[in-house]
Structure formats: C-alpha cells, structure tokens
Amino acid sequence: MYKDFKLGLCQMLVTMSKEENLAKAIEIVGKAASSGCNIIVLPECFNSPYGTNYFAEYAEDISDSESPTLKTLKSLSIQYSIYLIGGSIPEKNENKIFNTSVIFNPNGEIIGIHRKVHLYDMDIPGGIRCFESDVISPGNQATIVNTEYCKIGIGICYDINFPEYSWTLSKDDTVGILIFPGCFNIDSGSKYWELLMKVRAFDNSIFVAGCSQARNNDASYVSWGHSIVVDPLGQHENIDEKEGILIKDIRFDELVRWRNNILFRKHKRFDVYRQ
Numbered sequence: 001m002y003k004d005f006k007l008g009l010c011q012m013l014v015t016m017s018k019e020e021n022l023a024k025a026i027e028i029v030g031k032a033a034s035s036g037c038n039i040i041v042l043p044e045c046f047n048s049p050y051g052t053n054y055f056a057e058y059a060e061d062i063s064d065s066e067s068p069t070l071k072t073l074k075s076l077s078i079q080y081s082i083y084l085i086g087g088s089i090p091e092k093n094e095n096k097i098f099n100t101s102v103i104f105n106p107n108g109e110i111i112g113i114h115r116k117v118h119l120y121d122m123d124i125p126g127g128i129r130c131f132e133s134d135v136i137s138p139g140n141q142a143t144i145v146n147t148e149y150c151k152i153g154i155g156i157c158y159d160i161n162f163p164e165y166s167w168t169l170s171k172d173d174t175v176g177i178l179i180f181p182g183c184f185n186i187d188s189g190s191k192y193w194e195l196l197m198k199v200r201a202f203d204n205s206i207f208v209a210g211c212s213q214a215r216n217n218d219a220s221y222v223s224w225g226h227s228i229v230v231d232p233l234g235q236h237e238n239i240d241e242k243e244g245i246l247i248k249d250i251r252f253d254e255l256v257r258w259r260n261n262i263l264f265r266k267h268k269r270f271d272v273y274r275q
C-alpha cells in the first residue's frame, strides 16, 4: 500500500519578477532532484509575490499549452523523473482567479489540480490584514493524488487550519501524507504554523509536510519560512526562514505500526459529533 520515498520541500525566495521566480524554481527543483528526491514540492504562490494586488497580474490560464509556469513544471517533472507538486500559482479561469496547485507525475502528466478551498481573510488589529476573497474564488474539492508511493492529500496554506479538511483527506487509509504548499506570515507563522502541522499529523496518524516561501524582508507580505515535515507521532524536522531545501526520507513502517497500536482513527464517534 505504501512505498518509502524521499521528499524535497523547496523553500524558495519569491521576488517581484516572474522570470526570476521560474528560474529559481528550475534551479532549486534541480538541486532537490540531484539529492535523490522522488517527490518535490514548491511553495504557495511560487511564481508571484503573495498578495491580493498581485494575483491578477501574475495569473495564468493552466489550460493554455503556452503557460510559462505550466511548461516549466511539466519539463522539470520529465527531466528529473519526479512527482512535482507545483506549489500554487494564481490561476485565471474565465473571469475568475483561483489559488491553484498543479501536480505532475514523472511523465509530465497532470495528476491533480487543487484550488485553495479556504480563503485567507484576516484582519487582526495592529497585525495582518489580508482578504484573499477580494480577488480569489474558492475551490470546492478536497484533492487526493495517486502516486506509486502512496496517495497524497493536498491543501494550500490556510486549508491546514481546518481539521475537517485534513480528516477528509486522511480518512482514506491509503493516503500516507498530507502536503501543504504555504506562505504563513511572520505573525501567524511564529504563533501556530508548527503547531497546526503537528496536530494535523497526530490527529490523523499521518505524515504532514508544509513547504513555505523563504522569508523576503522586501516583500509587502513577509513569509515565515520554516518548512516542516511531521511524522504521525508529531515529531518534526524543519529548516529556518532562509532559502533552502528540506529533504526527508518518508518511511511508512512507523506509520503502519502507530496506526496498528494507537487506534484514534478507529475510535471516532461520528454518531455523537454534530455538524
């Protein structure tokens, strides 16, 4: 049901230049692949600065065979024979914009498209103010992709805040890991990025990975960084805020042992819980 693999989380620095961002993605994915990673992840909004005033300008139509970002992702997945979780990009679709992750298999075929379900609308006095829903439309589906290693549940950033979403992905026993391309800001990130990743892993007895943008202090929205992988027991490894790659061997024997002994998943009482 599961096959071990090497995961690479590419915490790349995103700038105002789409060309530079695509060149950086090529460089960093190449490095992760050279280190033997089988599944490689980019961060949320890896081709565009994160912010509602940028999404329309940087958006691409993912059904357009000339889309520069999709062409780049496709050729990387073929060149290195990897599964590539293409972070997310602003996606233009008719008159709407979505925050969308496109996932490729080693043959360069698209195996999943996830549109961020929960939009980040936040107004904290003296803190962050961001209303994704001013520009972005929400996706309406939980996304699971099939790989030769395991099934993977996909969410984008703020999707991690909702336990029901992670459970929806995890309740299929063949899903071995949840992967969240992200871009928490320094305020929310310092408070609960690690906590959310750990609790989702522990609650669902599953691996969880969060791949962040590197911190860019020149950006209007400053990313927390600290890309992270958590095992089903809640033990984690992460990197700091700078550009870099978190490489982690995902070994499923521990997940299987934990699920056989600790039966949270089987003890749920949906007859008691209320919607």
Ligand SMILES: NC(=O)CCC(=O)C(=O)O
Binding pocket: 044, 120, 156, 157, 158, 159, 161, 182, 183, 184, 185, 188, 189
């Ligand atoms: N890009 C996002 O979805 C930000 C999520 C975030 O910072 C949070 O607090 O959640």
